Amino acid sequence: LLQVLRFPVVQLHMSRTAMRASEKDFENARNQLKLLMKDPGNEVKLKLYALYKQATEGPCNTPKPSMLDFINKAKWDAWNALGSLPKETARQNYVDLVSSLSPSSESSSQVKPAAANEKQPGSENIIVTSQDGITKIMFNRPTKKNAITTSMYKEIIHALKAASTDNSAITVFTGNGDYYSSGNDLTNFTDVPPNSIEETAKNASILLREFVDAFIDFPKPLVAVINGPAVGIVVTLLGLFDVVYASDKATFHTPFSELGQSPEGCASYTFPKIMGPAKAAEMLILGKKLTAGEACARGLVTEVFPESTFQKEVWTRLKAYAKLPTNSLRISKELIRSNEKEKLHAVNAEECTVLQGRWLSEECMNALMNFVSRKSKL
Numbered sequence: 001l002l003q004v005l006r007f008p009v010v011q012l013h014m015s016r017t018a019m020r021a022s023e024k025d026f027e028n029a030r031n032q033l034k035l036l037m038k039d040p041g042n043e044v045k046l047k048l049y050a051l052y053k054q055a056t057e058g059p060c061n062t063p064k065p066s067m068l069d070f071i072n073k074a075k076w077d078a079w080n081a082l083g084s085l086p087k088e089t090a091r092q093n094y095v096d097l098v099s100s101l102s103p104s105s106e107s108s109s110q111v112k113p114a115a116a117n118e119k120q121p122g123s124e125n126i127i128v129t130s131q132d133g134i135t136k137i138m139f140n141r142p143t144k145k146n147a148i149t150t151s152m153y154k155e156i157i158h159a160l161k162a163a164s165t166d167n168s169a170i171t172v173f174t175g176n177g178d179y180y181s182s183g184n185d186l187t188n189f190t191d192v193p194p195n196s197i198e199e200t201a202k203n204a205s206i207l208l209r210e211f212v213d214a215f216i217d218f219p220k221p222l223v224a225v226i227n228g229p230a231v232g233i234v235v236t237l238l239g240l241f242d243v244v245y246a247s248d249k250a251t252f253h254t255p256f257s258e259l260g261q262s263p264e265g266c267a268s269y270t271f272p273k274i275m276g277p278a279k280a281a282e283m284l285i286l287g288k289k290l291t292a293g294e295a296c297a298r299g300l301v302t303e304v305f306p307e308s309t310f311q312k313e314v315w316t317r318l319k320a321y322a323k324l325p326t327n328s329l330r331i332s333k334e335l336i337r338s339n340e341k342e343k344l345h346a347v348n349a350e351e352c353t354v355l356q357g358r359w360l361s362e363e364c365m366n367a368l369m370n371f372v373s374r375k376s377k378l
């Protein structure tokens with residue numbers, strides 16, 4: 001969606017006859033928009049698209065796109081929502097919205113073109129470092145709340161394989177910025193042409209299975225340093241971690257029903273074992289969001305630290321643990337986990353099959369639509 005909606009007015013043909021008194025302002029606003037330094041985000045881009053269409057063509061007059069045509073459906077919904085708003089009002093609202101996006105002192109000639117390096121290359125979205133006996137795998141996409149893209153899943157699988165044989169004693173996951181991670185990047189499913197949705201769901205299911213398998217099979221102590229809110233798959237995976245440290249500003253949310261989806265990461269098996277079926281159901285079926293303290297009381301989190309001292313205390317502790325004999329750490333983990341491995345692989349396979357079906361369901365498609373058109377947030 002981001003790609004398709006990037007400054008949508010640039011892609012549209014303007015009906016010049018539609019403009020009257022504020023033609024110049026409208027034209028200026030269009031030019032100003034092309035020169036914006038910062039991507040205004042999907043929600044604003046949809047509003048701009050809708051206002052533009054209303055200002056130039058009047059009320060929505062095209063057939064509703066199919067449910068599977070995510071992008072055009074989101075655009076149609078936004079335009080249709082303007083009802084019978086007069087063209088002049090739409091034009092004025094468009095000008096006002098564009099002007100609210102740029103500092104008033106910026107004239108078109110002063111604004112530099114958007115920097116080509118604003119978007120980080122894929123390989124920088126996961127940062128792997130090794131120091132003091134610790135391999136650290138960090139989600140590094142803070143402007144998107146560390147949402148995990150398809151290429152990030154692949155990079156993590158690769159990083160785990162490398163970490164399983166490197167010299168480090170323990171491996172740690174953490175997030176850069178205010179979030180640990182907002183889970184699966186929902187545009188993994190929305191930037192898809194309608195005729196390849198089934199293929200995409202199948203590939204995603206294969207990738208998910210390989211991704212979770214890499215955690216099930218990881219031989220060294222696996223530690224999560226949860227620096228902020230965690231959503232979806234990064235929460236379910238915690239059942240496969242050995243130690244989970246959380247800042248007191250972290251939250252734990254698995255909103256699968258809201259998303260028309262179902263649990264993954266072996267949580268349908270690990271969560272009832274960790275916290276009992278009733279508490280697991282509250283999280284995995286009803287989507288109850290837990291505070292760090294609640295997650296700790298349920299056994300999902302090992303220990304909670306005040307945000308002010310979180311990083312210092314946790315890393316000091318981890319550096320000390322990383323000095324323990326590496327073979328001993330590995331063997332103890334093997335003893336604790338090995339009896340469950342076969343079961344976990346079977347659970348993973350089943351969860352991935354079920355999810356593949358969910359991704360093709362109307363409930364899931366509606367939830368994705370609501371996210372991209374920003375009718376809903378968690």
Ligand SMILES: CCCCC/C=C/C(=O)SCCNC(=O)CCNC(=O)[C@H](O)C(C)(C)COP(=O)(O)OP(=O)(O)OC[C@H]1O[C@@H](n2cnc3c(N)ncnc32)[C@H](O)[C@@H]1OP(=O)(O)O
Pocket residue numbers: 040041042043143144145147148153182183184185186187204205207208231232233234255259264371376377378
């Ligand atoms: C291989 C496939 C595996 C599939 C299995 C995995 C399942 C899951 O993980 S299910 C969980 C999926 N995650 C979500 O549903 C979270 C969706 N995000 C949100 O509800 C909100 O963004 C938020 C509550 C996490 C944060 O809200 P807020 O503080 O208001 O910040 P913004 O919404 O403005 O977010 C900033 C920026 O980041 C983008 N973004 C955040 N999370 C995601 C995401 N999960 N996927 C895609 N994009 C995300 C958000 O769209 C904003 O982008 P711009 O609008 O371009 O600024």
